[in-house]
Amino acid sequence: MSASDPRLWAWRLGVFVALLMLWVVLTESGAVPDVFLPSPGELRDAATGLMTDGYKDRSLLDHIGLSLMRVGTGFGLGILVGTALGLAMGWQRWIDAIFAPFIEFLRPLPQLAYLVLLIVWLGIGEAPRIVLLFLAALPVAAVAARDGVRRVSVRRVAAARTLGASEWQVFRHVVIPSALPEILIGARLALGIVYATLIASEIIAGSSGIGWMIVDAGRFLRSDLVFVGVIIIGFMGLALDRLMVLIEHRIVHWAGR
Numbered sequence: 001m002s003a004s005d006p007r008l009w010a011w012r013l014g015v016f017v018a019l020l021m022l023w024v025v026l027t028e029s030g031a032v033p034d035v036f037l038p039s040p041g042e043l044r045d046a047a048t049g050l051m052t053d054g055y056k057d058r059s060l061l062d063h064i065g066l067s068l069m070r071v072g073t074g075f076g077l078g079i080l081v082g083t084a085l086g087l088a089m090g091w092q093r094w095i096d097a098i099f100a101p102f103i104e105f106l107r108p109l110p111q112l113a114y115l116v117l118l119i120v121w122l123g124i125g126e127a128p129r130i131v132l133l134f135l136a137a138l139p140v141a142a143v144a145a146r147d148g149v150r151r152v153s154v155r156r157v158a159a160a161r162t163l164g165a166s167e168w169q170v171f172r173h174v175v176i177p178s179a180l181p182e183i184l185i186g187a188r189l190a191l192g193i194v195y196a197t198l199i200a201s202e203i204i205a206g207s208s209g210i211g212w213m214i215v216d217a218g219r220f221l222r223s224d225l226v227f228v229g230v231i232i233i234g235f236m237g238l239a240l241d242r243l244m245v246l247i248e249h250r251i252v253h254w255a256g257r
């Protein structure tokens with residue numbers, strides 16, 4: 001059964017409708033208290049209030065915009081630096097020997113483990129969160145780019161050199177295009193890590209953004225706002241992932257053919 005099969009979509013729709021009906025029955029009958037599971041109507045009212053009045057002196061779009069700004073800045077810087085470093089590591093063994101220990105140490109380290117250090121070093125503000133997201137994306141991008149370079153066909157490189165291409169021409173016209181699929185897969189993985197890290201950092205040490213909004217609402221037992229925030233976070237993450245897939249298909253449309 002393929003992903004576009006109508007039967008598959010019918011099953012998905014049926015499961016969604018069944019869950020929605022169960023949700024309505026549990027909340028409207030009073031079987032589950034509102035503080036644990038708000039009704040669909042309460043979520044609708046909470047979402048409408050957020051869109052019209054915002055939350056804590058900021059509009060909903062401000063909170064979303066701040067979260068996306070942090071993701072975009074940290075992810076963008078991490079991907080640029082990490083990809084450049086990974087390409088150099090894959091092409092030159094001595095560069096890999098210098099930076100590989102740092103990358104391999106940083107890669108499995110939980111990002112939130114050094115958030116407190118960044119706050120101590122950089123103060124309270126946007127800087128520690130941006131650096132945290134940068135460090136979350138950097139090792140993933142570097143490893144993907146390095147592995148992409150190492151998987152380039154030796155025959156392609158040899159053929160380019162036989163035709164008289166210089167080392168820079170080989171690197172630019174053979175190595176980088178061949179490594180692009182791996183690089184973009186790494187970028188997609190890095191985006192997921194960066195996004196999850198952002199939400200966690202806003203929950204732990206934030207004063208704005210969607211992550212902060214849901215934890216602050218939770219302090220006042222506003223589970224309706226928490227549920228709305230979680231739904232917004234889910235759809236934002238899905239949209240960012242789909243955007244990366246579209247970029248991947250656009251740039252490396254030949255991959256797998």
